[in-house]
Amino acid sequence: MNTCFDALxxxxxxxxxxxxxxxxxxxxxVALIEGQQxxxxxxxxxxxxxxxxxxxxxxxxxxxxxxxxxxxASRLGVVAGMDVRGDRHGRIAFHAxxxxxxxxxxxxENRWLLAALWQQLADSPAQCIAGVRPTAISQHPRHVSLTLxxxxxxxxxxxxxxxxxxxxxxxxxxxxxxxxxxxxSGVVANxxxxxxxxxxxxxxFLGDGILAWLPLPGQRISMVWSTAKPEALTALDAASLCDxxxxxxxxxxxxxxxLTPAHAFPLRLMRPDxxxxxxxxxxxxxxxxxxxxxxxxxxxxxxxxHALAALxxxxxxxxxxxxxxxxxxxxxxxxVNTMQLTCDGLFKLFHTQxxxxxxxxxxxxxxxxxxxxxxxxxxxxxxxx
Numbered sequence: 347m348n349t350c351f352d353a354l355x356x357x358x359x360x361x362x363x364x365x366x367x368x369x370x371x372x373x374x375x376v377a378l379i380e381g382q383q384x385x386x387x388x389x390x391x392x393x394x395x396x397x398x399x400x401x402x403x404x405x406x407x408x409x410x411x412x413x414x415x416x417x418x419a420s421r422l423g424v425v426a427g428m429d430v431r432g433d434r435h436g437r438i439a440f441h442a443x444x445x446x447x448x449x450x451x452x453x454x455e456n457r458w459l460l461a462a463l464w465q466q467l468a469d470s471p472a473q474c475i476a477g478v479r480p481t482a483i484s485q486h487p488r489h490v491s492l493t494l495x496x497x498x499x500x501x502x503x504x505x506x507x508x509x510x511x512x513x514x515x516x517x518x519x520x521x522x523x524x525x526x527x528x529x530x531s532g533v534v535a536n537x538x539x540x541x542x543x544x545x546x547x548x549x550x551f552l553g554d555g556i557l558a559w560l561p562l563p564g565q566r567i568s569m570v571w572s573t574a575k576p577e578a579l580t581a582l583d584a585a586s587l588c589d590x591x592x593x594x595x596x597x598x599x600x601x602x603x604x605l606t607p608a609h610a611f612p613l614r615l616m617r618p619d620x621x622x623x624x625x626x627x628x629x630x631x632x633x634x635x636x637x638x639x640x641x642x643x644x645x646x647x648x649x650x651x652h653a654l655a656a657l658x659x660x661x662x663x664x665x666x667x668x669x670x671x672x673x674x675x676x677x678x679x680x681x682v683n684t685m686q687l688t689c690d691g692l693f694k695l696f697h698t699q700x701x702x703x704x705x706x707x708x709x710x711x712x713x714x715x716x717x718x719x720x721x722x723x724x725x726x727x728x729x730x731x
Contacts, residue, residue, distance in 0.1 A: 349375065349423075349500075349501070350489055350501040350502065350503060351375045351376060351377050351468060351473075351499065351500065351501065351502040351503070352369070352374040352376060352488070352502070352503055352504065352665050353366075353369055353374060353375075353376050353377075353381065353502060353503070353504045353505075353506055353507050353658075353665055354376075354377050354492055354500055354502035354504070354506065355376065355377070355378045355379065355506045355508055355714070356379045356480055356492075356505070356506065356507055356508065356509045356721040357379070357380065357446075357508035357509035357510060357513075357515075357632070358378050358379070358382070358384075358464070358474070358476065358508075358517050359460070359508065359510065359630070360365060360379075360400075360456070360459055360460060360463065360630075360644060360647065360648070361508050361629050361630030361631075361644070361648060361650065361651050361706075362378060362506070362508030362509070362629070362651075363378065363460065363463040363467060363555040364413060364415070364463055364648060364651045364652075365408065365506065365508060365629060365651035365655060366378040366467060366472045366474075367413050367415065367463060367466055367470055367472065367653065368413060368651060368652070368655035369468055369472075369655055369658065370467075370470040370471050370472035371413070371470065372655070372658065373471075374658070375471075376471075376472045376473070377472070377473040377475060377500060377502070377680055378384070378467065378472055378473070378474045378475065379472075379475050379478065379479075379480060379492070379494070380474070380476045380477075381476075381478065381479045382476065382477070383476050383477055384464050384468075384474065385414050385621035392523070395536045395566065395605050395606055396454065396455035396456050396457040396458070396533065396541050396606070397534045397535055397536055397568070397591075397606040397607070397608075397609055398455065398456035398457075399423075399453050399454060399455050399456065399534075399536075399546070399559065399560060399562070399568045400453070400454055400455050400456065400643075400645075401425065401451040401452070401453055401458070401642075401645075402451055402452045402453075402459075402644070402645065402648075403451055403642075403645045404447050404448075404449065404450075404451075404649040405645075405652075406644075406649070406652070407452055407651075409450055409648055409651075409664075410459075410462075410463075410648070413463070413466060413719060415459075415462040415463045415464055415465075415466045417454055417455075417458040417459060417461075417462050418458075418634070420563060421454065421455060421458045421563065422452050422453065422454055422557075422563065423451050423452065423453030423454075423545070423560060423561040423562040423563055423566075423568075423699065424452055424453075424545045424561065425442075425450040425451040425452065425453060425542075425545060425546075425547045425560070425561060426441065426442050426449060426450065426451055426544065426545040427439060427440060427441040427442065427450065427544075427546045427547070428440040428441075428450060428546065428547045428548065428549065429546055429547070429549070430549045430550075431546075431549070431551065432550075432551050432552045432554040433551050433552055434702035437632050438502045441480045447687050448618055450547070451547075453547075453561060453562055455731030475494070478494045478495055478496050478498075479494065479495050479514075480492050480493065480495070480514065481493050481494065481514075482492055482518075482628075483505065483515070483518045483519070484668065485624055485625060485626075489501045489503055489544070489625065489666075490502050490503075490504075490626065490666075491504040491622050491623045492505060492547070500680065502625075502666075503531060503625065503664055503666040504625055504626075504627065504663055504665040504671075505624065505625060505626045505627075505628070506626075506628075506629060507519075507627070507628045507632040508628075508629070508630050508632060508647075508651075509632055509635075510631045510632060511614075511616055511629075511631040511632070511635050513628065513632035514630065515626065516618060516628055516632050517624050520623075521619055521620055521621075521623060521628075522618070522619045523616055523617065523618040523619070524616070524617045524619075525614055525615070525616050526614060526615040526616075527612065527613075527614045528572075528613040528614060528615065528637060529574055529613075530572045530573055530574050530613045530713075531572070531573065531574075531576035531610040531611060531612050531613060531668070532570055532572055532609065532610065532611050532612075532613050532638055533569075533571045533572075533573060533576050533579045533580060533609070534539075534569060534570055534571075534607050534609055534610075534611075534612045535569050535587065535591070535604065535605075535607060535608040535609070535698075536566060536567070536568050536569070536604075536605035536606040537564065537566065537567050537569065537588060537591065537602040537604060537605055538564075538565055538566050538567075538602065538603045538604060538605055539565045539566070539567055539599035539600060539601075539602055540565075540569065540599060540600025540601045540602070541565070541598075541599045541600040542565055542599075543559070543561045543565065543567055543599055544561075545561050546561065547559065547561060548595060548598065550594070550595060551563070552594070554573070554574065554582070555570070555571060555572050555573040555574065555593050556572040556693070557569070557571045557572075557591075557595060558570045558571070558605070559595060559599070560662075565599075566600070566605060566612050567602075570638055571591070571594075572613060572637070572638065574695075576610035577610075578610045579591075579608050579610070580605045580609070580610050582608075584607075586602050587604060587608060588601065588602040588603060589601075589602075590604045595688040597635065598719060604637050613637055613638070614635060615635060615636065615637065615686065615690055616631075616635040617634065617686065618633060618634070619708050620675065621633040621634075621674075621675050621678070622671040622672060622674065622675050624666075624668060625666035625668075625671075626671075626675060627654065627671055629647060629650035629651055629654060630644075630646075630647030630650060630651075631647065632680045633647075633650060633678075633682070634646060634660045634686065636685055636686050636689045636690075637690065637692075637693050642685050642689070646681065646682055646685060649681060653674065653677050653678055654674050657670065657673065657674055657677065658670075664706070
């Protein structure tokens with residue numbers, strides 16, 4: 347195959363798939379490389395809920411809807427408000443009206459989001475190459491060559507790494523990354539609650555962890571619990587896990603029944619020295635990670651995809667020009683740095699054992715509840731505006 351693609355994207359997850367679709371819709375010659383088979387299985391089991399969910403901001407909901415890749419409403423939870431509690435009785439509540447939006451976010455399952463994107467890719471001009479992995483990168487002044495494990499060699503004017511936090515593309519490019527483990531894992535599971543959640547996302551800063559309940563359709567919720575002892579949750583039987591999670595949230599929604607088992611994944615802050623190299627760009631978790639307490643990880647990734655696609659559409663020429671890639675890096679730096687600093691700062695603030703800081707952080711939450719202008723700005727910041 348001697349075609350020189352405009353863009354080769356390594357990684358067919360949410361961010362890579364959305365970027366491939368956006369570029370293909372521009373008329374760019376695009377290929378998407380994904381090591382797994384297309385994620386289209388399991389959608390015939392409506393009672394099978396994915397424990398991996400994401401809070402999609404209004405801006406990114408519009409981005410996905412513009413790609414005709416927004417899941418059916420029956421699989422979406424709506425966040426009409428947030429209720430955040432400190433570890434010493436501090437409390438603040440946000441509502442969609444505070445941000446001037448119909449919803450603060452939509453809770454969507456990973457599998458159904460991926461399926462919506464890949465179904466659109468199947469009907470697009472993008473070439474999807476699944477079940478193969480890259481083995482080597484060769485950089486040249488006007489193109490990059492990518493060798494696959496089936497022996498093929500593909501040429502592209504721009505290589506995009508959308509291959510996750512352990513990015514192979516980033517490693518091959520030699521970009522140094524600063525990794526700061528939080529010493530916590532995120533434990534996820536889905537439940538059916540005894541009482542209706544009212545489309546409210548609930549979050550508790552517990553002193554030794556952060557617990558969130560995210561609304562799913564009906565009386566279902568998705569739990570994300572940042573904890574230093576994930577095994578204390580993953581080792582529990584179904585009844586004990588339900589009781590522990592319900593009790594940690596003060597049984598606000600009554601008792602729980604388990605919908606999906608608990609899974610844990612390590613949490614770490616990752617900051618590469620750069621997200622671009624000659625004819626190479628990084629997007630999504632390959633370019634940055636954040637603590638999930640604000641639910642903004644995938645939103646930053648979709649923001650990368652949207653920004654890079656818009657930049658290439660505006661430019662119209664060689665997508666791998668160095669000055670263009672540097673412009674992409676500058677465009678995304680402020681949003682990413684702000685979210686990383688905010689999430690990292692909140693995590694550290696609510697995990698310090700200093701009594702004075704404990705009083706200040708909780709008093710600050712409660713005080714902000716009574717300051718409408720500041721609360722409105724915080725609400726808009728929470729959804730990425």
